[in-house]
Amino acid sequence: MIDLDDIDRQILRALVQDATLSAGALGRRLNLSQPATWRRIKRLHESGAIKSRRLVLDREKLGFGVTVFLGVKLATKGRVSLEDFERVVSAIPEVQTVEHILGIYDYRLKIVARDIPDFERVLRRRIMALPGVGNVEANVMLSEERRPGPL
Structure with missing residues (x-):
């Protein structure tokens, strides 16, 4: 520190x-x-107190009106390694963040999509098609009131 x-x-x-x-x-x-x-x-x-400087885009103005937080439980951890899952899911353009978490789900993904049908396409064709994916739970973001800042 x-x-x-x-x-x-x-x-x-x-x-x-x-x-x-x-x-x-x-x-x-x-x-x-x-x-x-x-x-x-x-x-x-x-x-390291400042990691980087980032450009914050307005996703909605760029045509991405839906943000979904997806909890992903891997079916069997022995069948696919965590590193392999992270690498493959990180390559999906709509996946903005991949967080390995402790709890009911193994991962929390932040996904942006144009609309709900577009999210459904990403979920069915990209996320659920990955080896080792078991249960998923989607939470659609309604609004974002607070932006993160320094502690």
Whole structure:
């Protein structure tokens, strides 16, 4: 774990809101010089506190109006390895995240689709056709109220 002071936390909060901020603009916001801000951002990257900067797309405006969280229970763990399942399911373009979880299901997948019939096609032709897939449970996301930020 990295030691963060108040300025580091302010930098992280600002970058979570707008990752395109330059070190100069961020420094002006926090009353720091551009070089001092740049050094702090570089240290946060090198320490792993900042993993990457991502572009957040509006899925709905791009034609993907349905997000489904799919719980997947593997039929028999010995028949297909977890690594093989993760590799194969990660190659499906509609699958946004693959989370190995503890509980009723072995995996939780986040799937985006154009609409419910499109999700059904992905489920039937791609997910259920994978070796080792047993039970599945789908939960359709109705709305997303909170975006993740720094702790």
